[in-house]
Amino acid sequence: MSMIIDHVSYIYGEGTPLARKALSDININIPDGQFVGIIGHTGSGKSTLMQHLNGLLKATEGHIYFNGEDIYDADYDMKKLRGKVGLVFQYPEHQLFEIDVFSDVCFGPKNLGLEKKEVELRAYDALRKVGLPEELYYQSPFELSGGQKRRVAIAGVLAMKPEMLILDEPTAGLDPKGRDEILGQIKKLQAQTGMTILLVSHSMEDVAEYVDRIIVMNQGTVMMDDTPREVFRHYRELEEVGLAAPQVTYIMHALKEKGLDVDVDVTTIEEAAAELVRVLK
């Protein structure tokens, strides 16, 4: 059970004078239960690729297999796919519209044609999973803080009970605590349910902290696909494509240059602190 992206290419406006190749020959295999980070500069093809995974865009060439089935088969049920692969767009709180939080979260499962009891059960469950305080369930979503609104939006997707959750920059515009809360909650969710998570992010620090695997996109291709340690080891190459490593990587390299015998491949503050204590004490 997994998502296999097999030689996928995509051309925007194919057959028109404005045709532009956005993805070229992408090959990725995502097994169940992984927490994958997708990084790349603006326009590198990250969001285009994500929109392929739940069938919003159809590859110009290549195939996508979800749980062993080709999603481009004539008899494949796209509606079912969209229930299984949940996509949370950037600034998802702009899509809230119901009169209270609970009704908003019910909207997705209700459209799946489930009966009322099941819909409500799922909505409760999803809201609990994103850690929203119960006293807010019957408030207007528009009266919540930025971080709370975003959680409601994520709960709306979770209530569909997806097997795979794709989050496109879920923390943009949130304060540091809000960033930690949302990502911490997602990590917990992944650990508890074994859900596959794809996190598109511009924050190298966040990616280093939370994911098992990083896919680096550049000019519509996969430039690197490895563990955070391995990917950030190539920080010079990342800089060339408009990215960077977490600040801690630069700190460790600077210390190494000064002759301190530290492991330069640590990617989080915690690891760096432990490493420096080891060397300095």
Next chain:
Amino acid sequence: MGIIRTEDIVFEYIRRDEEGNVEGITKAVDNVSIDIKQGQFIAILGHNGSGKSTLAKHMNAILNPTEGTVWVDGMDTNDGEQLWNIRQTAGMVFQNPDNQIIGQVVEEDVGFGPENMGIPTKEIWQRVEESLRAVGMYEFRKASPNKLSGGQKQRVSIAGVLAMHPKCIVLDEPTAMLDPNGRREVIRALRGLNQVEGVTVILITHYMEEIIHADKVFVMDQGKIAMDGTPREIFSQVEKLKSLRLDVPQVTLLAYELQKEGIPLPNGILTIEELVEALEKRTVGNRVIVG
């Protein structure tokens, strides 16, 4: 008097129910007095909902205070007669570059402001060129804005404000939607404007490492100024910042964690160079370094 001064300002949002009855009053800005000097680089931090954007909108008369007074270069923002002068003195840049660019061509977009001010055509072109050069976007003057990256678009937005020759630019999370390179480009452009052109910069951000060079930092909480000081003074208080839902740059946090482990380091380390230097001093003393 500074370029922007507020005296005991309060801004109240009135919440109403569906029938229009007043349900309650929220003080988004609560008794804030600040004085920003011409040429300073100011940072405003604060969690979502702390009142920083509401405060920023007082700085070019998008909002007027419920109580108290705001002066922009000596002009009272409650004085309707001065509205256009105030907006030309203090320009504003917002989070999403796509909402701020209207021209089909970069140079046209940048010329929009001065054109509306009735500046003679020849001078408009002069200003467009200067502004685009100041943010490093001159080579893109003939490009279509929708072909640019996020960081480039945001620099065009900044050039558009610059072309109106403001004394002060207020930026509300200009880097929130940008990739690391875009963030670097924008911050570099802002520091250049501040140091070379002497433009007062007021930067609101959630990225702590962007403001280590600021002259002064204000931290807001519940509409009030909760902390103010230099970046070093502010970032020395790791626990207090965390209690305000904020953070410190990674290098500052690492130094703080090492201090807790008993490694003696000065408070409020802000750059990699500072940390390396401090550790070097220590390790040379303890003969850890072999090379």
